[in-house]
Amino acid sequence: MASSSGLRNRRAFLSFLAASPILASVGFTSRWVEDLMAEPLAAQDTAALGAQNEVIIKSVKEALNVFDFDAVARTKLSPAHYTFITDGSFNNETLRANREGFSKYQIRLRRLTGITKVDQSVRIFGVNWESPIFLCPIGRMNAYYPQGAVVVARAAKATRTLQILSGSAVILADPKIIGDIIAARGEPVWFAGLGDTLDQPLIKQVEAMGCPTLVWTIDDGGANTIGAKSIQHVEVRDLDREADSRCSGCHSNLPKITRIQASTPMDMLGAVGSLLGETSVKLSWDDVKRVRDMTRMKLVLKGIVTREDAALAVQHGIDAVIVSNHGGHEDASGRGTIECLPEVVAGAAGKIPVLIDSGFRGGADVFKALALGATAVGIGRPHIWGLSSFGQEGVETVIALLRRELQVVMAQTGAASIAKISRNSLVLHS
Ligand SMILES: Cc1cc2nc3c(=O)[nH]c(=O)nc-3n(C[C@H](O)[C@H](O)[C@H](O)COP(=O)(O)O)c2cc1C
Structure with missing residues (x-):
């Protein structure tokens, strides 16, 4: 996580840059830097919540990275909700591993590439998306912002981002909400059913509403703390x-x-918190076969972390897998998803797309996953921090920041498009 003194220094540096004629001479009039000139708020009294970042931004224009939204979310949410979002299960082994995993890979930069434009669009199931960054399903979003899922849908529409809607308890209690979310998004979203809550009536319902893709989350193992x-x-x-x-x-x-x-x-x-009763552990590949036979929607398994299971997914007619450990929310494996990715890509053997989430907080993280063979990268907590902090604008800014960072890393590695990103751009940290 960025230290607060680091953030202060960066802000001071940007102030210096904006006042400098050097910027104008290189034609760098980016609105981003201008926006960053807004005076940040003095740190608020967040002692009760044990704030980690003393700069609490008061507008999205002041945001330097996604952690700025975490700091604001901390001040806006009830402590129980904030902690539920933030913490991982068991002793946070997997939560930590998700972040630490990225440091095992370093990026090889190229110079003099002459790149002036970067295209980060991707195609998934025949649909083009502006960026490989998608919004993960998050349950009970009303706890984080009024009509949270609808507000996220508006942000997804404005930024033309793939949104996966969580079929969590709130949605299941009032399925009409799915219609509101689709209306806000302007088109059917991908729908994520959780563990054994995914049954035939629900599948038929989301299919009838036009959802093109059913994501089945199979990693809710009954986290315990x-x-x-x-x-x-x-x-x-x-x-x-x-x-x-x-x-x-x-x-x-x-x-x-x-x-x-x-x-x-x-x-x-x-x-x-997490319900021990709601667990996917009791499900088997026979259930996958049963669900596969129930629908013509694309079927994606979320929570695959091994080569064997990726290969089984292919055998069972699954259309894509998401390498995920629920953001460290559900297991004690101590394995970051970036570490699992190579073996899942090997198991999928190029037959189906491999998506990934858990722990992604910056453009460099996203780049590393793409270089290791991922088709798209999901963010969970970052967009919820954005939502809790500044609503739709917060979600849009989180997406914009990550896209901008990815764009810079792509340019620095000589990749003008996603297809040009290769494994050759990474080295394993010894
Ligand atoms: C508070 C919270 C609620 C979540 N709810 C769901 C859910 O309802 N369905 C689901 O498939 N995944 C759910 N997830 C997992 C996310 O979809 C995603 O895998 C994870 O957040 C990615 O990691 P990140 O938060 O580190 O980006 C949830 C995660 C969090 C933190």
């Missing part, structure tokens, strides 16, 4: 959801666990 941490980290001894107006609106219809204590057993704590 996210709910507990949501309470412990913010030192809430007893979380009384009925008494807290921030909770009661959404949680009042959940099972009778209105008061949660630090001593509450794990499955009860799951009521504010």
